[in-house]
Amino acid sequence: MFKTIANLQIGEKAFIEKLCLDNIPLKLLEMGCLPGIEVQLIQKAPMQDPLYIKVNGSHLAIRRETAEKITIVVK
Amino acid sequence: MLSNSELMSDDKVVKVALIGNPNTGKTSLFNQLTGLKQKVGNYPGITVEKKQGLCKLNNTIKAEVTDLPGTYSINPTSLDETLVLDTLLNEKNDSYPDVVVVVVEIENIKRNLLLFTQIKDLKIPTILVINMIDQMKRKGIDIDVKKLEESLNTKIVLASARKKIGIDELKSVILDYKKLDAIPISNITDRIDKEYFTKLKNAFPEFPLYKSWLLITQNNEFDFLNNQQKELVLKFREDLGCIKRYQHKETILRYQIINNVLKDSFKVDKSKASDLRGILDRILTHKIFGYVIFALILLFIFQGIFDWATYPMDLIDGAFASLSSWIKTVLPPGTFTNLIAEGIIPGIGGVVIFIPQIAILFTFISILEETGYMSRVVFLMDKIMRKFGMSGKSVIPLISGTACAIPAIMASRNIGNWKERLVTILVIPFTTCSARLPVYAILIALIIPDKQVLGILNLQGLTMMALYLLGFTAALLSAVLLNSTLKVKGKSLFVIEMPNYKIPSIKNIFYEVVEKTKAFIFGAGKIILAISIVLWFLASNGPSKFKNAEEFVTSKQENKELTESALQKKVASYKLEHSYIGYMGKSIEPAIKPMGYDWKIGIALISSFAAREVFVGALATIYNVDSDSENVGTIKQRMAAEINPDTGKKRFDFPTGVSLLLFYAFAMQCVGTLAIVKRETNSWKWPIFQLVGMGLLAYISAIIAFNIFS
Numbered sequence: 001m002f003k004t005i006a007n008l009q010i011g012e013k014a015f016i017e018k019l020c021l022d023n024i025p026l027k028l029l030e031m032g033c034l035p036g037i038e039v040q041l042i043q044k045a046p047m048q049d050p051l052y053i054k055v056n057g058s059h060l061a062i063r064r065e066t067a068e069k070i071t072i073v074v075k
Numbered sequence: 076m077l078s079n080s081e082l083m084s085d086d087k088v089v090k091v092a093l094i095g096n097p098n099t100g101k102t103s104l105f106n107q108l109t110g111l112k113q114k115v116g117n118y119p120g121i122t123v124e125k126k127q128g129l130c131k132l133n134n135t136i137k138a139e140v141t142d143l144p145g146t147y148s149i150n151p152t153s154l155d156e157t158l159v160l161d162t163l164l165n166e167k168n169d170s171y172p173d174v175v176v177v178v179v180e181i182e183n184i185k186r187n188l189l190l191f192t193q194i195k196d197l198k199i200p201t202i203l204v205i206n207m208i209d210q211m212k213r214k215g216i217d218i219d220v221k222k223l224e225e226s227l228n229t230k231i232v233l234a235s236a237r238k239k240i241g242i243d244e245l246k247s248v249i250l251d252y253k254k255l256d257a258i259p260i261s262n263i264t265d266r267i268d269k270e271y272f273t274k275l276k277n278a279f280p281e282f283p284l285y286k287s288w289l290l291i292t293q294n295n296e297f298d299f300l301n302n303q304q305k306e307l308v309l310k311f312r313e314d315l316g317c318i319k320r321y322q323h324k325e326t327i328l329r330y331q332i333i334n335n336v337l338k339d340s341f342k343v344d345k346s347k348a349s350d351l352r353g354i355l356d357r358i359l360t361h362k363i364f365g366y367v368i369f370a371l372i373l374l375f376i377f378q379g380i381f382d383w384a385t386y387p388m389d390l391i392d393g394a395f396a397s398l399s400s401w402i403k404t405v406l407p408p409g410t411f412t413n414l415i416a417e418g419i420i421p422g423i424g425g426v427v428i429f430i431p432q433i434a435i436l437f438t439f440i441s442i443l444e445e446t447g448y449m450s451r452v453v454f455l456m457d458k459i460m461r462k463f464g465m466s467g468k469s470v471i472p473l474i475s476g477t478a479c480a481i482p483a484i485m486a487s488r489n490i491g492n493w494k495e496r497l498v499t500i501l502v503i504p505f506t507t508c509s510a511r512l513p514v515y516a517i518l519i520a521l522i523i524p525d526k527q528v529l530g531i532l533n534l535q536g537l538t539m540m541a542l543y544l545l546g547f548t549a550a551l552l553s554a555v556l557l558n559s560t561l562k563v564k565g566k567s568l569f570v571i572e573m574p575n576y577k578i579p580s581i582k583n584i585f586y587e588v589v590e591k592t593k594a595f596i597f598g599a600g601k602i603i604l605a606i607s608i609v610l611w612f613l614a615s616n617g618p619s620k621f622k623n624a625e626e627f628v629t630s631k632q633e634n635k636e637l638t639e640s641a642l643q644k645k646v647a648s649y650k651l652e653h654s655y656i657g658y659m660g661k662s663i664e665p666a667i668k669p670m671g672y673d674w675k676i677g678i679a680l681i682s683s684f685a686a687r688e689v690f691v692g693a694l695a696t697i698y699n700v701d702s703d704s705e706n707v708g709t710i711k712q713r714m715a716a717e718i719n720p721d722t723g724k725k726r727f728d729f730p731t732g733v734s735l736l737l738f739y740a741f742a743m744q745c746v747g748t749l750a751i752v753k754r755e756t757n758s759w760k761w762p763i764f765q766l767v768g769m770g771l772l773a774y775i776s777a778i779i780a781f782n783i784f785s
Binding site: 025026027028029030031032034035042043045046047049050052056057058059060061062063066 | 147148150152182183185186189319322323326327330353356357360362450453454455457458467568569570571572573574575
């Protein structure tokens with residue numbers, strides 16, 4: 001089974017492997033979520049959603065449904 | 076937007092567009108450049124505010140600076156962002172810039188530069204401002220400006236807008252904008268697909284290639300294109316899959332270029348970075364403390380709106396009342412004087428009275444936004460709000476709604492998902508806005524005993540709180556209902572930036588509050604004023620019986636003994652009954668009888684359709700209390716003494732009072748809100764839906780309440 005950003009633990013880092021291009025809006029890429037880039041989970045909101053991540057120097061909050069579409073490779 | 080005289084005074088005006096990501100200090104820079112010489116207008120046809128200001132570059136040349144909405148790229152995902160694109164593509168646009176100033180923030184320079192590279196490719200002269208350089212040392216950042224200028228092919232200004240560093244240098248660079256070259260940074264299109272882009276280039280030989288690319292990638296209609304161009308655009312858009320793929324590729328390539336550029340010229344010594352952000356985040360987004368802190372902040376804001384604001388509000392109230400009486404003493408009596416004293420002045424007063432609350436509310440909100448805390452609230456509340464069909468971004472509009480629905484609805488613009496935004500807009504009018512307060516206050520005073528319960532709590536105060544909760548509950552429940560019934564396509568991405576914490580700038584807050592308050596006065600104010608005048612006309616004119624009121628009342632036997640002032644009041648009361656509005660009240664009596672109201676309350680209902688707070692004033696007139704005294708006590712006594720001829724009991728008894736409270740809690744009695752909903756949703760469908768839906772809910776629940784308690 002492949003892992004996504006939604007599977008990360010708080011503080012854990014990984015590399016973005018692939019973005020499911022059909023479902024991921026351009027905006028997320030533009031904000032720095034790119035393949036091969038390191039991503040770190042900073043915080044989860046209560047009920048595990050949304051997720052607060054650090055990627056490419058940007059601090060972003062995305063919903064779980066989006067995070068589930070971004071597969072990762074853990075270091 | 077600036078008036079002709081300002082522009083004509085000197086024909087040397089350089090048009091400057093300020094562009095940047097949100098949270099880059101772009102607004103601070105705008106405020107530094109233009110000071111108080113700012114104007115906020117609307118873009119033609121849409122409601123997005125257009126902020127412009129003049130800036131003196133030297134003795135003869137001025138810059139007309141446009142502060143474009145913050146955006147992460149020129150591919151728009153919201154109305155605000157569409158505007159940035161249109162300004163940059165449409166050469167006929169009033170604000171089409173001679174030179175673009177891209178503002179980036181030192182800490183997020185990588186992501187910020189994406190927008191810069193896009194704009195550069197449009198071949199418009201571009202200056203890069205790297206802002207917040209005062210933080211450079213502390214954050215361990217080192218920039219090689221020369222190298223960066225060379226590789227980005229631009230002129231760079233290091234600035235700190237808050238500390239007024241680099242402003243003069245920026246002005247002189249703007250002055251020399253003709254020396255800037257407008258060459259794209261890289262041949263990015265060749266690297267995506269040379270063949271495809273050659274085809275595109277040949278299709279639109281008159282445009283820069285990147286501009287043509289933007290034209291075909293957006294869903295918008297571009298009015299500035301001719302028909303042949305429009306057809307070509309549509310033809311290219313047919314291959315949507317290809318466009319999407321290339322857009323992704325473009326973004327990835329841009330980041331590669333930026334990374335290469337920054338590798339040599341931008342260095343961060345990570346050991347120097349402090350982790351204040353991490354510590355604050357752990358506390359403020361904590362699953363328990365996060366909510367406790369937010370609740371305390373809310374409590375503090377409400378305290379401000381409902382306690383501190385009452386002092387200036389009382390002053391304003393008194394000032395307008397005395398102004399009215401003063402006008403009556405200085406101007407000769409007549410229709411014109413009455414129009415001013417009874418129509419226009421109270422109308423303006425009805426608008427001005429809300430300024431303290433709105434100003435206080437927006438002071439708090441802009442502090443929370445400036446510090447970066449607001450994003451944490453959105454983060455904390457998103458999941459909860461989604462259960463109600465809204466977004467974490469709906470929290471602020473809902474809070475703002477407790478002051479006034481109009482700015483609240485405008486604040487919902489940044490909710491990207493249309494369905495979530497629509498639900499938010501539709502339910503905001505349920506929150507207890509300040510216009511309901513005077514209505515609630517007098518009704519509660521009439522029907523709820525002023526008693527202490529459990530030692531410390533006051534029964535009347537508790538009722539007021541219950542009404543607030545009722546408003547929020549109604550908003551949330553109707554949101555659930557709307558969410559499950561509305562068939563609106565609403566797929567869009569939720570992604571918010573969590574900016575670093577900052578100390579708020581007093582200057583920015585001041586400008587923000589002034590701007591928001593002005594928007595309210597000139598937006599809602601015009602309507603409230605217009606309706607007040609119409610109501611005044613309807614109440615002070617009428618058919619024959621109205622005209623002969625004086626003779627009729629004086630000739631009546633029972634009135635012969637009355638003193639002059641009592642007689643005057645009788646006449647006024649008789650006049651109102653036979654004025655146009657009086658007839659309107661009577662004609663709706665059958666419809667409002669099931670709720671327990673008579674025609675007199677009917678008049679108050681009609682009058683307060685435009686704005687709820689008119690209710691008290693209308694009742695004061697109806698029960699011929701001296702309305703200039705603005706003394707709730709006397710109105711209350713008069714209302715309490717009113718007898719219902721059908722039952723022989725008090726007119727404002729408990730059942731009628733509860734029924735009225737519910738009616739005012741639910742009914743959509745605010746023309747200003749309806750107008751703003753029409754503007755924001757761009758259709759009459761939604762305001763009419765609100766008017767009917769909320770009206771029915773109000774009507775039915777008032778009937779039920781009246782019958783239960785009778």
